[in-house]
Amino acid sequence: MIELIAHNLAPIMFVSLVVFLLLGYPVAFSLAANGLIFFVVGVELAPYSQSITLDWPLLGLTIGRILDVMRNDTLLAIPFFTLMGIVLEKSGMAEDLLDTAGQLFGPIRGGLAYAVILVGALLAATTGVVAASVIAMGLISMPIMLRYGYDRSLASGVITASGTLAQIIPPSLVLIVLADQLGVSVGPMYAGAVLPGLMTVGLFCLYVFAVTIVRPAYAPALPIDARTLGSGFASLLAVLLASGVAGILGWWLLQDHIARGAGIWGAAIAAMSAYGVALADKHFKTGYLSHLAQQVVSVLIPPLALIFLVLGTIFLGIATATEGGAMGATGALLMAWFKGRLPYRVLSDALDGATRLACFVMFILIGSRVFSLTFYGVNGHIWVEELMTGIPGGTWGFLIAVNALVFVLGCFIDFFEIAFIVIPLLAPVAQKLGIDLVWFGIIIGMNMQTSFLTPPFGFALFYMRSVAPNGPWVDKPSGRTIAGVTTAQIYRGGIAFIILQLIMVAIVVIFPWLSIGEGEVKVDTDKIEINLPSLD
C-alpha cells in the first residue's frame, strides 16, 4: 500500500492541490502548503520509490527560490503596466476617446459598437488591464447605447469582449507572465501577438457589421440631434490622408537607411504630422480644420504617443518590456499631471491598486515555486509528460488537448493561476514536441482571453455587472426611464464573442506564420533544444 502511494505521489499531489484550491483558500498559500506537506510525505516515502528524489537539505532551497523570484526582471513590468492602466483610467483618457469615437462613428449603423471596439483596441494597446477597459467603457458607452436603443446583449457583449482585447494586444500582462513561464523573451511574444490581436479586432467589427445587416434594429445609428461634433468629415479625411502620405514617405525614405522599424517610424511621422497640422490650425486660427477633425486628432494623439513610447521602443529593440513599462507609466503619470488630473488621492489609489495586484501575483508565483520544488522531486514533470505525450495525434493532438484544457480551466479560474500552475507543466512537453514556444504562448494567450467571458466565472462579465444599471434608471439627457440590464443578458452577450475568439485561436493554430513569421519552422520534431526554461 505504502509503495503504491510512493509510486503515485505525483498524481496524488496534483489531485490534492485541486482539492485545496477548490476549498477557496488563497491560491498562493494553498500552493505553498501543498508543496510543503508533500515534501514531508515525499521524504518519508523516499525509501519506497526510485522516483522520489527529496531529502531534508533540499528544503533549504525554498528560500533561495524566493530570492530568484525577487530578481526576476521581466515580472517587474507587471506593476508598471498596471500603474499605467489605472492612471490612464483615472485621468479620463478613456472618456475622451469614447466620446469622440462615438461621435465620429455614431452616424452610421452599428457605429457606437465600432467605436467601443476601436477604443477597446486603443486602450488595450496602452494598458493591458482588462478591468480598467471594461469598467470605463461600461460606465461611459453602455448608457449611451441603451439610450439609443441598442440590443442589451449586443451592447454588453461588445463592451466586455472589447475590454478583453487588453489580454492579447501588447502590452498585455498575460503575455509577460507567459513569456516568463515559457522562458522566452517578451519582445517576440509582443511582436507575435500584434497580427492576431488586430485580426481579432477585425473579426469583432465584421460581426457587428453582420448584425447590422441581419438585425438593423439591434444597433441603430445615432439620431441627428445627438450628433454634437457637427460635420466636417472632409477636412478630417484630408488631414488623415496628408499625414498618411507623410508617414508612407517617411517609411520609404527611411527603409534603406535604418536596419529595422522603418514602419514604426513612418507611423510615428504620420501621427506627428497630423498633430502638427491640428496644432498649427488651432494656433493660427486659420479655420481650415473642422471642429470634428480638431477633436479627433487631439484625443487620438496622447494614446498614440504612449503606444509609440511603449510598444515602438520595445519593437525597435530600444527598450526591454520592463523599461517600456516604466517609460509608459512615467508618460501616463506626466500626461495626467499636465492635464491637472493627478491629485494626491488618484496617485495614491493607483499605486495601491498596482501594489495589491503585483503582490498577489508575485505570491502566487512564490507559492508555485515552492509547489514545483516538491512536484519535480516526486517526478511530477515526467508524469505530466507521459500523460500529455500519450495523447493521440502527436503535436496536433497535444495542441487541441491543451487548448481544451485551458478553455475549461478558464471557465473557473483566473488566467494568472493557469499561467503559473499549468503552463510550467506543459512547456517542457511542448518543447519536446518541437513546438515554437512563442507561437505556443500566443495560442495560450488568445485562449485565455475567453476565460474573461466564459460563465460561470468570467471576470469581464463581473466588471460589466458592477457598472451596468441593475434596475430601471432615469436617463438624464433624454428624461426617459430605461430598463436595466439583467445578468442573463450580460452572459448571453458574451457567447458570440467567445465563439469569435475561439475561431481566432483556431486561425492562429492553423496559420503559425501569423505570429512567428514565415521564415521560422513551427513544428520540427528533430529540433529539441537543450536550454530548458527555468521551471525546476
Add this chain to the structure above:
Amino acid sequence: MEGLLRVSGSIDRLTLFIGRQVRWLILAAVLVSAVNAIIRKTFDTSSNAWLELQGALFGAVFMFAAAYVLQKNGHVRIDALSSHFSKRTRNWVDLFGHVFFLLPFCFLMVWLGVPYFWESLRDGENSSNAGGLVVWPVKFFILGGFALLLAQAISEIIKRWAVIKGVRDD
C-alpha cells in the same frame, strides 16, 4: 478573548501602516527604471547598482505588502465552489487554512530566513554582478515580509476564531 483581539488589532494597525507606505516604492521603482532606460540608451552605459535597485524596490513592495493584502482579503481565491458554501463553512475553511497552510509556510520561511539574512550581513555578501548592490537588504525583505505575514496570520486566526465564537462581527 478581549486581550487576543487587542493583539490582533495592534498587528492589523502595523501591517496596515507598512502596507500603505510601501506603495510609494512602486513610484520610485518606475522612476528609477525609466531613468535607467534613458541613460542606458543616451549615454550607452548602465550601472548594475541602479538596475538592481529597481528590482529591490519592487521586491520590498510585494514582500512587505503581503500581510496588508492578506488583511484586505486581496490574495485571489478560486471561489468556483466555495461561493456556494455557507458563511460559517467559509470561516472554518479560512481558519483551517491559516492554521495548517499559512502558519507553517511563514514559520518555515522565517526559520530559514534568519540565518539566510544573518550570514549575508555578517559576510558582507555582494551581488554577483559587477558593481552591484550588497545582498543583505533584499534578504532582509524576505525575512521581514514573512515575519509580518506570520504576524498577520496570527491576527487573522484570532479574528476568525472570534467570528466563529460569535464574539466579533464579520
